[in-house]
Amino acid sequence: MICPRCHKEVQSGNYCSHCGYNLKDEVVCPSCGGVQSRQDGPFCRQCGKRIGKKSRSAIAQIAAVAAALVVLLLAWKIAAELRGGKTPSTAETMAPVITPDTLPQQEIQEVETFLPETISQPEQTIPVQSTADPGPRRPIAVDGGNRHTAILYSDGTVVTIGDDTYAQRSTSGWRDIVQISTFADHTVGLRADGAVVAAGSNVYGQCEVSDWTDIVAVAAGSWHTVGVKSDGTVVAVGANQSGQCDVGQWKDVRAVAANNTSTFALTQDGRVLTCGTFQNSALENWSDIVSLSVSTNHVVGVHSDGTVSAVGGNAHGQCDNLAKWLDTRMVAVGEGYTAGLREKGTVWVHGIDDCNQHAAMHWSNVIAIGTGKEHIIGIKEDGTLVAVGTDDSGQCDVYNLNQMLEQ
Numbered sequence: 471m472i473c474p475r476c477h478k479e480v481q482s483g484n485y486c487s488h489c490g491y492n493l494k495d496e497v498v499c500p501s502c503g504g505v506q507s508r509q510d511g512p513f514c515r516q517c518g519k520r521i522g523k524k525s526r527s528a529i530a531q532i533a534a535v536a537a538a539l540v541v542l543l544l545a546w547k548i549a550a551e552l553r554g555g556k557t558p559s560t561a562e563t564m565a566p567v568i569t570p571d572t573l574p575q576q577e578i579q580e581v582e583t584f585l586p587e588t589i590s591q592p593e594q595t596i597p598v599q600s601t602a603d604p605g606p607r608r609p610i611a612v613d614g615g616n617r618h619t620a621i622l623y624s625d626g627t628v629v630t631i632g633d634d635t636y637a638q639r640s641t642s643g644w645r646d647i648v649q650i651s652t653f654a655d656h657t658v659g660l661r662a663d664g665a666v667v668a669a670g671s672n673v674y675g676q677c678e679v680s681d682w683t684d685i686v687a688v689a690a691g692s693w694h695t696v697g698v699k700s701d702g703t704v705v706a707v708g709a710n711q712s713g714q715c716d717v718g719q720w721k722d723v724r725a726v727a728a729n730n731t732s733t734f735a736l737t738q739d740g741r742v743l744t745c746g747t748f749q750n751s752a753l754e755n756w757s758d759i760v761s762l763s764v765s766t767n768h769v770v771g772v773h774s775d776g777t778v779s780a781v782g783g784n785a786h787g788q789c790d791n792l793a794k795w796l797d798t799r800m801v802a803v804g805e806g807y808t809a810g811l812r813e814k815g816t817v818w819v820h821g822i823d824d825c826n827q828h829a830a831m832h833w834s835n836v837i838a839i840g841t842g843k844e845h846i847i848g849i850k851e852d853g854t855l856v857a858v859g860t861d862d863s864g865q866c867d868v869y870n871l872n873q874m875l876e877q
Contacts, residue, residue, distance in 0.1 A: 614842025638670030691728030
């Protein structure tokens with residue numbers, strides 16, 4: 471199934487694992503079979519045919535009322551003649567028949583303007599409030615920083631566990647969040663209305679995002695924050711000593727990633743752009759990339775066919791043999807290791823294992839993963855969270871969150 475909101479493939483469940491969209495809130499076009507959100511309006515976005523019922527125009531409604539009055543009058547007249555009584559004259563009894571010709575023009579205009587203009591203009595839509603059951607609250611995305619973990623739930627709220635030295639866990643008041651990103655000691659959230667919120671370390675102004683609007687994707691670096699606008703341009707705030715915020719010339723960007731001193735962008739045609747200290751000519755040859763994940767010294771990309779490419783530091787084998795990975799749904803990288811989620815719900819891990827990161831390879835039925843500096847977090851099909859790696863600040867303490875899942 472393709473998610474009507476983000477247009478990415480969804481394998482199972484009632485919620486999109488990419489953006490959290492409620493898949494129950496959809497409608498099928500009877501003409502072409504296209505699937506779209508009920509909130510997209512009464513016209514099919516593929517063939518333009520109306521999905522719902524048409525509203526009758528004001529003139530048609532007036533004509534119907536007039537016809538009904540005529541029928542009632544004739545029936546009454548016939549009944550009176552059958553009884554043998556006197557039939558009052560038409561002038562005495564029949565109310566004027568209301569037709570478009572007899573109704574004052576001003577009244578016709580007032581009736582017509584009462585109806586929404588969208589009835590006769592397919593390019594506009596009438597919002598339809600969904601009555602579908604939103605389903606139980608479930609985690610749909612995870613990401614980690616140095617020693618904290620952020621979890622995005624299907625109701626648009628964010629729960630953060632682990633270290634709170636820099637107030638990076640101050641996310642309890644966030645609402646309507648559709649994407650999260652963490653790196654080092656700050657957390658960033660993208661709201662459904664295109665606004666951005668941030669919490670945590672703000673030494674270089676990396677959390678000064680309150681004036682951003684019309685944003686469709688975000689990424690947190692160590693000391694800077696990056697956002698993609700709906701027109702494909704990119705904005706950035708925070709430290710720029712290495713040129714990591716020099717993104718003003720980028721265009722046609724759909725996603726971004728960041729580390730301590732660099733920024734990476736994924737273009738609409740699947741290419742990768744970079745600025746900052748991380749420069750590798752191999753990135754120029756990458757094509758058809760659908761997602762990226764970066765650490766402080768290596769970059770990993772997933773191609774549309776499920777294969778994987780990696781460049782950068784390889785001291786711990788974090789880039790070894792990744793070309794052999796097949797059917798990869800997404801990747802997440804940490805300090806010296808790479809984790810990949812396969813289509814069948816299992817996880818591969820290559821690289822350092824000093825904090826037991828490789829234990830994630832025992833997981834099954836996983837629908838999403840995220841990584842911090844030395845830990846890996848996963849979401850299973852039933853909504854439970856799993857985590858391995860360093861837990862010195864409680865960044866892997868997901869037991870209580872699992873206990874609070876709605877059954």
